[in-house]
Amino acid sequence: xxxxxxxxxxxxxxGWLTPSRRNILAGIAALPAMSLIPRTSFAEAPATxxxxxxxxxxxxxxxTVGILHSVTGxxxxxxxxxxxxEKLAIAQINEQGGVLGRKIKxxxxxxASDWPTFAEKAKKLLVNDKCASVMGCWTSASRKAVLPVFxxxxxxxxxxxxxxxxxxxxxxxxxGQEATQQIIAGLDWVTKExxxxxxxxxxxxxxxxxxxxxxxRKHIENHLKTKVVGEEYFPLxxxxxxxxxxxxxxxxxxxxxxxxxxxxxxxFYKQLKAAGIDLSKQTLxxxxxxxxxxxxxxxxxxxxxxxxxxYFQSLDNPNNxxxxxxxxxxxxxxxxxxxxxxxxxxxxxxxxxTAEKAGSFDIDKIAAASPGVEFxxxxxxxxxxxxxxxxxSKTRVGRARPDGQYDLIYETKDLVEPxxxxxxxx
Amino acid sequence: xxxTPRFLKRGDLMAMVALAVLLVVILPMTLDVFxxxxxxxxxxxxxxxxxxxLCWGMGGILSLGQGVFFGLGGYCMAMFLKLEASSVANTKIxxxxxxxxxxxxxxxxxxxxxxxxxxxxxxxxxxxVVVPTAxxxxxxxxxxxxRVGGVYFAIITQAxxxxxxxxxxxQQGYTGGINGxxxxxxxxxxxxxxxxxxxxxxxxxxxxxxxxxxxAILIRNSKLGRILVAMREKEDRVRFSGYNVANxxxxxxxxxxxxxxxxxxxxxxxxxxxxxxxVGIVPSIEMVIYTAVGGRLSIFGAVYGTLLVNFAKxxxxxxxxxLWLFGLGxxxxxxxxxxxxxxxxxxxxxxxxxxxxxxxxxxxxxxAVPGWTDDSVADAAAAx
Numbered sequence: 001x002x003x004x005x006x007x008x009x010x011x012x013x014x015g016w017l018t019p020s021r022r023n024i025l026a027g028i029a030a031l032p033a034m035s036l037i038p039r040t041s042f043a044e045a046p047a048t049x050x051x052x053x054x055x056x057x058x059x060x061x062x063x064t065v066g067i068l069h070s071v072t073g074x075x076x077x078x079x080x081x082x083x084x085x086e087k088l089a090i091a092q093i094n095e096q097g098g099v100l101g102r103k104i105k106x107x108x109x110x111x112a113s114d115w116p117t118f119a120e121k122a123k124k125l126l127v128n129d130k131c132a133s134v135m136g137c138w139t140s141a142s143r144k145a146v147l148p149v150f151x152x153x154x155x156x157x158x159x160x161x162x163x164x165x166x167x168x169x170x171x172x173x174x175x176g177q178e179a180t181q182q183i184i185a186g187l188d189w190v191t192k193e194x195x196x197x198x199x200x201x202x203x204x205x206x207x208x209x210x211x212x213x214x215x216x217r218k219h220i221e222n223h224l225k226t227k228v229v230g231e232e233y234f235p236l237x238x239x240x241x242x243x244x245x246x247x248x249x250x251x252x253x254x255x256x257x258x259x260x261x262x263x264x265x266x267x268f269y270k271q272l273k274a275a276g277i278d279l280s281k282q283t284l285x286x287x288x289x290x291x292x293x294x295x296x297x298x299x300x301x302x303x304x305x306x307x308x309x310x311y312f313q314s315l316d317n318p319n320n321x322x323x324x325x326x327x328x329x330x331x332x333x334x335x336x337x338x339x340x341x342x343x344x345x346x347x348x349x350x351x352x353x354t355a356e357k358a359g360s361f362d363i364d365k366i367a368a369a370s371p372g373v374e375f376x377x378x379x380x381x382x383x384x385x386x387x388x389x390x391x392x393s394k395t396r397v398g399r400a401r402p403d404g405q406y407d408l409i410y411e412t413k414d415l416v417e418p419x420x421x422x423x424x425x426x
Numbered sequence: 427x428x429x430t431p432r433f434l435k436r437g438d439l440m441a442m443v444a445l446a447v448l449l450v451v452i453l454p455m456t457l458d459v460f461x462x463x464x465x466x467x468x469x470x471x472x473x474x475x476x477x478x479x480l481c482w483g484m485g486g487i488l489s490l491g492q493g494v495f496f497g498l499g500g501y502c503m504a505m506f507l508k509l510e511a512s513s514v515a516n517t518k519i520x521x522x523x524x525x526x527x528x529x530x531x532x533x534x535x536x537x538x539x540x541x542x543x544x545x546x547x548x549x550x551x552x553x554x555v556v557v558p559t560a561x562x563x564x565x566x567x568x569x570x571x572x573r574v575g576g577v578y579f580a581i582i583t584q585a586x587x588x589x590x591x592x593x594x595x596x597q598q599g600y601t602g603g604i605n606g607x608x609x610x611x612x613x614x615x616x617x618x619x620x621x622x623x624x625x626x627x628x629x630x631x632x633x634x635x636x637x638x639x640x641x642a643i644l645i646r647n648s649k650l651g652r653i654l655v656a657m658r659e660k661e662d663r664v665r666f667s668g669y670n671v672a673n674x675x676x677x678x679x680x681x682x683x684x685x686x687x688x689x690x691x692x693x694x695x696x697x698x699x700x701x702x703x704x705v706g707i708v709p710s711i712e713m714v715i716y717t718a719v720g721g722r723l724s725i726f727g728a729v730y731g732t733l734l735v736n737f738a739k740x741x742x743x744x745x746x747x748x749l750w751l752f753g754l755g756x757x758x759x760x761x762x763x764x765x766x767x768x769x770x771x772x773x774x775x776x777x778x779x780x781x782x783x784x785x786x787x788x789x790x791x792x793x794a795v796p797g798w799t800d801d802s803v804a805d806a807a808a809a810x
Contacts, residue, residue: 072751110747115606115701117743120464124744127460141605141701148609148698152619166531205596206604211531235592236604421519 045101051360054154057130058361063102065090065348066109066125068136068146073113074262079138081292082160082344083108084331086135089348092326099352100361107131115145122146126153132361133158135347138340140164140207147172154363158347161340162287162309164211165420170367173350174390176343177310178420179212182287184219185395185412186308190255191224193410194283198229200253202244202260204288205233209259212287215425216257222424229253234260239267245275256284265293269301279304285397290338291404299404311342311380312398312406323379336404342379349375350385382415390418438643441726442636449632459621466628466696468736469635473689475717475728476642477682482714483722484651485678486658487575491583492686492713494590495558497705499687501594501601502557504700505541506550507610507618526607532599541600547614554691555684562683566676573672575661584707591706606701610694618695631692635729638685642725645681654678686713719761721770730769 048060057064067086069079090104098104107129109121118137125131126149133156137143140163150157150171157172165178190196199220203209210233217228229251232244248256260268265288272279284305291313294302313324313336323345327337350373355361358369367389374384384392392415398406453465474492482488514523520530525537543549565586569579594601602608610618617623645651653674657664665671694700703709720731738757742750765772 071748108747110743110750112743112751115703116467116697116699119697119699120467120740121743123460123463144605144608145699145701148611148619164531205598207528207531207598210598214533235595 046359051100051355052132052362053360054362054364055130056132056361056363058102058132061102062105063099063132063361064105064107064129065351066129066131066134066136067106068109068111068118068121068125068134069138070111070113070142071108072110075111075113075138075142077296078262078292078340079111081335081338081341082135082138084335085160085327085337085341085345086348088327088330089345091330093348093352099355100359104348111137111142115141118142119145119149122149122155122157123153126150126155131155132355132363133351133366135160135344135351137161143167143172156351156363156366158351160344160347162343164208165422166211168388168390168420170389171363172389173347173370173385174418174420175346175350176340176391177393177395178390178418179208179215180419180422180425181310181390181393181395181416182308183212183216185416186285186287186306186397187216187219187224189308189397189410190283190285190306191226194254196254196283197226198251198253199226199255199257200229200248200251201231202256202258203233204236204238204259204261204264206236209233209261209288212259213257215422218425234264236262236264238264241268241271242275245271245277248277249275254283256282258284258286259288260286261288263296265289266297269297269305273301279400289400290340291336291406292338292341294400294404295336299400299402302400303402305400306409307398307400307406309339309396309398309406310393311339312396312408313337314398314405315380315396315408317379317381319377319381320379346375346378346383346391349377350383354385384415386418388418388420390420392417435647438647442639445639445726445729446636449635450629454625454628459624462628463624463696464736464740465733466624466631467693468733469631469729470689470693470696471713471716471736472635472729472732473638473692474682474686474713475720475732476638476725477685478714478717479722479725479728480642480645480654480685481678481682482717483724484646484658485654485675487675487679488580488714489583489679489682489710490580490707490714491585491587491710492682493587493705493707493710494583495562495683495686496690496693496709496713497590497594497700497702498558498561499554499690500694500700500704501607501690502544502550502553502687503691503694504607504610505544506547507613507694508607509537509541509545510613511609511611526602527609528602528605528607529599534599538600551691554687558683558687559680562680563676566679567672570672570675570679575675584710587705587707587710591702594702594705602701604702606699606703608699608701610698613695619698624696627692627695631696634688634692638688639725639729641681642685646725650674650677715758719758719768721768723767724770727768727770727773734769 048058052058067083069083070076071080071083090106093099094103107125109125111118111121122134125134135158137146137157137159138161143159146157147169151169155171158175159172160175162176162182163178165180201213201216203213213231217231220226220228230247230253279302285308286305287308289302289307290309324337328335353375354366354370354373357373358365370385370389371387372385374382376382380393386392394412395416396411397409399409400406454462457465474496478489478492508526512524512526517523517527520527522530522535525534569582574582595604612618618627653664653669657671657674661671716732716735717728719735720729721727739754742753746753761768
């Protein structure tokens with residue numbers, strides 16, 4: 001072999017870097033790396049023509065996916081964790097031999113906290129780059145902006161955030177909780193454990209808090225047969241909560257149910273503390289404050305509050321310990337991991353498992369194969385995809401510690417079924 | 427120098443031909459449908475920029491709230507499209523079929539009264555022009571009749587942008603809130619999302635753009651335009667000459683609003699949704715930046731400025747997702763510091779001079795060049 005190549009280069013004179021020579025060199029260079037990869041992954045790698053019949057960006061050695069989050073603008077602080085988690089998952093999958101024998105290559109685009117930009121970039125990832133799947137979006141608004149794009153160009157989106165439900169698409173896998181998964185078990189718990197009879201509902205003024213509070217109200221009034229004593233909304237970014245805090249002091253609800261998002265949280269919890277409401281005595285249940293937000297609020301301002309999520313960084317199981325260690329190794333010791341970050345980590349893994357189940361990267365086959373796909377290595381524990389493209393997962397209640405972490409207080413015994421169009425709650 | 431009034435001056439005509447070649451021939455031939463649709467999106471902002479040339483460049487009225495008019499036009503169009511997309515068959519999953527999905531999520535069970543007329547396309551198209559213009563008339567009359575101008579006016583327009591955003595976000599049952607009005611599909615049964623439709627919409631938009639450019643040039647070259655410029659330079663003198671300054675200002679502001687609104691309506695058609703993020707302060711200021719980069723005195727410069735800034739925005743953000751905003755910021759600072767007259771100024775001071783010298787080396791033009799006004803030279807110029 002080497003002899004023949006020698007002949008070639010001799011004949012061509014300056015043929016040192018002929019394509020064939022370059023390929024062989026690359027091949028030789030890759031030999032040591034190959035021994036690290038389980039042999040089976042190469043042996044099983046099916047032909048590109050078989051796994052990709054619709055012209056996605058799949059070669060014999062690589063498959064391209066997109067990452068579409070805001071890394072600039074107001075949402076960057078929230079979405080950065082998701083980007084980091086997705087990159088970690090992709091790196092880990094590649095270490096294990098990739099998907100269907102192909103390494104994952106990612107193209108990252110910035111949504112810039114701007115919904116039309118999200119739509120533009122989503123279109124670019126699907127039309128220009130032919131991404132086999134896209135991990136991305138955070139806010140409902142950005143998802144609503146890209147959804148028609150994914151449906152029109154038949155892409156696959158893995159969406160990580162807990163959200164308001166009322167949506168289901170062939171082209172989206174929702175790896176976060178829809179509203180009922182996050183709300184009902186938490187309200188049941190607080191009623192049973194704390195004997196709560198009266199609730200005060202608060203929220204930022206947009207679709208997710210409003211829909212969530214609507215579900216909470218229906219559950220409180222129709223199922224728990226207790227009372228909502230107040231419900232109020234604040235514009236996004238609002239920092240004045242004194243008047244509502246006064247009303248809370250007057251009505252003395254058993255539970256403050258808070259769905260305030262983003263920077264408003266900082267003002268809200270500080271003003272609550274300044275007004276003398278002690279969260280070790282007053283029960284406050286939130287579904288919007290993860291470890292990421294506490295970073296901004298300050299642990300001492302929110303210690304004692306309860307949060308209803310599906311994941312806390314402090315979860316004590318082997319999957320999570322390995323995940324937290326790997327995450328900190330890659331992104332630094334100081335990073336914290338919130339609920340959404342973990343859900344974002346599930347995206348690439350679920351896509352890999354689905355592609356292997358389907359034996360194909362084709363979007364239609366991925367969509368059809370998704371229901372029933374299970375991921376046993378999830379940091380939150382076992383998860384499975386439902387027919388409606390949401391995840392079966394547990395609901396957990398945690399209590400905030402002054403150091404910014406949550407102590408796990410309660411978790412549902414079984415996985416909670418996702419129900420994006422809940423009957424009797426609309 | 428006495429000039430013979432003509433319909434369009436030679437410089438304008440040349441600039442127009444150059445722009446037409448770029449938009450109708452070069453871009454559609456070299457770009458795929460996806461990129462062409464991006465250009466279409468950029469061009470919708472060019473409408474706003476042209477309006478700002480009239481209002482700010484010529485009239486000296488700086489409006490930092492053009493997003494309001496862009497948004498109003500866009501929302502008028504979006505309301506019509508949304509109603510068409512919310513047929514009973516499409517929305518049977520909702521508690522109340524036949525109304526837009528976001529109303530259903532907000533427990534609204536009946537189409538609000540002010541949405542009703544938007545079932546009609548004719549009404550929607552008329553509203554696109556009339557609603558923002560009427561609003562501009564209202565604001566303009568209230569301000570200019572009281573001789574509020576300059577910085578105060580800019581601040582008030584900015585406040586208007588903030589108010590409208592808060593109103594839209596707060597009344598989400600009626601407006602779609604922060605998500606905006608999304609998932610628009612068809613225009614009278616014609617699917618606006620297909621590649622074919624995008625191509626047609628692009629050419630329709632270019633036609634509208636040229637119509638607006640012609641109107642803007644006519645205004646600039648008319649006596650009205652002269653008065654606007656005079657007003658910018660020395661308002662009191664114009665007033666003492668017997669002109670009602672306020673009315674001219676109101677006119678310029680309304681014209682800019684109408685242009686912005688047409689841009690907004692086309693934006694909705696091109697992009698397929700409308701949201702409050704185009705109404706607020708930030709997009710309004712961005713629109714002023716497009717005009718500044720293009721050269722605020724030049725109608726064609728505004729178009730090129732819009733295209734350049736948006737191209738830079740897209741390509742920088744694709745190549746450097748984490749750093750692109752710094753690059754963009756640097757671009758703005760560089761332009762404003764080094765070239766206060768924008769692209770049009772660069773063309774006029776550095777390119778045009780040489781070009782003219784090259785063409786007329788032997789035979790100095792018979793008064794042609796001096797005969798051009800600064801503005802039209804700049805315009806002709808920016809055109810390559």
